Amino acid sequence: MLDRQSLREMARRHRQSLSPHQQQQAATQLKARFIQHPKVQAADTLALYLAMDGELSTQACIQWCWEAGKRVCLPVLHPVHAGHLLFLAYEADTPMQHNRFGIPEPRLDSRTVVPLEQLSLIFTPLVAFDSQGNRLGMGGGFYDRTLAQWHQHRQGPYPIGLAHDCQRVEQIPSEAWDVPLPEILTPGHHWIW
Template structure:
């Protein structure tokens, strides 16, 4: 394991422990603040495809923000893990059955349309003031974004985290995809 990978693992564990320590009631309040800031800061034309996520463990709950973006005309999708290497983004449609996706989440089934996001709301373990992020270690988002770039697509990458997940510096590696902005309970910051 490289020195950067070891440091990332350390920072990931440290920042996830800090996130886990946020009391559930506080996490709800902070998530609602994120939704307010996100509604003010994010603009997407009607029909724009926005990928979000269903919260797991101690992640921020961005479903209120996703609902607000849908009310403005966005098409929503959720990441779906296909195998150990690949995620795709399936459309989230009102009334469609959600199926288990692993990790305690539910999402659109195989009959749902696969979409290419214009804007990606991405969970993460840690981030820095330069837009570098540490994910959960699987590399799913990095590979999916790389695949989209190779097809000529350039989605806006918005990290979703609590303030306590910020670190002084993320040891970036060549495959890491830099965020365009971060959304926390304190507000929306572009990089």
């Protein structure tokens, strides 16, 4: 079995090797799965993310949410509690900035912070996943900390991972702090555990 860093590098190479056409096709297929998901249809406030580094694009899903009257939130690095995320309301005209990792996020404004308990769903990016729902992120643990309450007590927003089909690996060596996901959507599958 490959170690976590080797798996991370391999999966990132796989998703970065997808052509623009393959990326667009994957985003279109994801949107079809996304809008048919019963939890998405029932949700009023969802957290998504803006894709980078070859991640599966969420832009069509975000646009659909806006058109359906759903509130969309994006993660923002917490300015005080290192290693934690805040979620801010996101609209087409939201002022954006790049965080220290170069990821676009809404400019911090306390008026647009959405408390975690108001989120119905959190769609998480990931680098790799396995058939047990284990996810491998970029290594910062931001989503693991955010989802700890859900993992321990099934309280808080319901998490769903988003990934390209090529990001599935045989097995991810898990750590005590890892939060397995109950569902992962890919362009080709809907994985539920």
